[in-house]
Amino acid sequence: SSCGKKGNGAFCSDMSECGSGFCAQGVCCATACADACRSCALAGAMGICGNVATGASDPSGTCTATAAATCGTNGMCSAGACQKYAQGTPCAAATCPAASTTFTPGATCDGAGACVTPAATSCFPFACGAAACKATCAGDADCEAPAVCTNGSCGLKSPGAACADDSECASSFCAQGVCCKTACAGTCLSCALASATGTCAPVAQGGSDPTNTCKSASAATCGATGFCDGKGGCDLYAAGTPCAPPSCATGMTVQTLGRTCDGLGTCKAASTQPCTPYACNGTTCNATCTADGDCAPPAICDLQKNTCGDKKRLGQPCAADGDCLTGNACVDGVCCASTSCGTCEACNIPGHEGSCSEVPTNASEPHGRCAASPPCGFVGTCDGNGACANAPATTSCGTAMCANATLTPLGFCSGAGTCTQTPSSCGAYMCGSGAACLTTCAGDGDCVPGDTCASGSCTSLTPNGGACTDGTTCVSGHCVEHVCCGSASCLACTSCAVAGKPGSCQPVPAGGADPLATCAAMPPSTCATTGTCDGAGICAT
Secondary structure, three states, X not given: OOOOOEOOOOEOOOHHHEOOOOEEOOEEOOOOOOXXXXXXXXXXXXXOOEEOOOOOEOOOOOXXXXXXXXXXXXXXXXXXXXEEOOOOOEEEXXXXXXXXXXXXXXXXXXXXOOEEOOOOEEOOOEOEOOOOEOOOOOOHHXXXXXXXXXXXXXXOEOOOOEOOXXXXXXXXXXXXXXXXXXXXXXOOEEOOOOOOOOOOEEOOOOOOOOOOOOOOOOHHHOOEEEEEOOOOOEEEOOOOOEEEOOEEOOOOOEEEOOEEEOOOOOEOOOOEEEOOOEOEOEOOEOOOOOOHHHEOOOOEEEOOOOEEEOOEOOOOEOOOHHHEOOOOEEEOOEEEOOOOOOOOEEOOOOOOOOOOEEOXXXXXXXXXXOOOOOOOOEEEEEOOOOOEEEOOOOOEEOOOXXXXXXXXXXXXXXXXXXXXXXXEEOOOEOEOOOOXXXXXXXXXXXXXXXXXXXXXXXXXXXXXXXXXXXXHHEOOOOEEOOXXXXXXXXXXXEEOOOOOOOOOOEEOOOOOEOOOOOOOEOOHHHOOOEOEEOOOOOEOO
């Protein structure tokens, strides 16, 4: 019930993953297991360095394949060592020189790395043929003197010739249907091997026993396979052959490893290995998980990676992303379904741990995203709806001011982060002091351009002296001689339109016509009025 590195037999890619410190053939191993024909990944014995099966490839790549003629290694394994070409493997052709009677059989491997050439024999009573003794004759020249050719045969049959009994052979031995140089009745021996016909030699490994002595037994016994071993004996189940299956009771955490043969006829003793952090599945240790029950407590199942470990679930406290199950991140001190939370959200809100939820109204923004921005911006807290709270609409903002004839009063925040100030016109008046509009005037300068100050009030009516068509457009209400006038009318020889003095009744310049036409022109003999004015407001005489 403790966390640690992988146990022996678990898959690995580097020795740093294994508690033993050894990663061989892709599994954690009890030893380095780097020798030729040794493996830690044998079926039924994962994690224990053992001999690979006879005939299997060498995991280390040390056993290289050489030509059969060398009788050296063939690239395979046998009993924990590089396998050599089996006994009986041809390594040199037979010879029988022309015009000679000396036959040298084809050489074969001895199973120990040497190419063994059998002793030369005489072809007597035959002569040599093409790399072999002649077996028939057409004349005495085909036989070795003093042998002669009789009915196509030179004397008795030589080794390798087909025979039915010993009486047919010059050697007096007929074995396995051919004449044999010697008696050949032992277990897994034969005189009819293609590589050395006529010579008694061991049957190659995996061949059938001519005497039918090698009986097949089950692999569980680690005994005979029913074939020959290439050395003149019965072949036994190879080292590493499974002889008992592994077991691992469901719910337990220790596996009993499968047993294998030792190559000498014995099923080796069983060994065990812990499954932690996984649990047993009835036969072996789980290597993956789909539920917590597949793990050894307190480990739990990471459903994203299907691996057992001590990761935390959503909402549980954490210090870093690596503390959480795959696909989750450590946010706000808990394992969270999101890699980060939005503004005014947190993954550790009570009752909602493990998912990003809004923080309560007036609570501080947990990630510092609502920095205060007066007067109308953020106030440093949240609004309860996943956003930063702004200054309320009752908050005053901006600066009251009055320029020309436009008044801009003190503003108030909108509640959405902006300051609202609504400018208004001072009407007919200009701005005064103190950010306020004038309400009275002392002269036309207190009124907007185009208006005039009349009796303390600004108006848009034409002042005295201005052009008019009727009195309704004049401040005075009097339009005299098409000029706004301070009087409703002027006396004889006076006018409101005197050049340079418009707007009030002024004497008409001397010689000027009376606007009222009261100065009649009389004959000079009367010494009366001349019809013009004298410049003093009187008719000239």
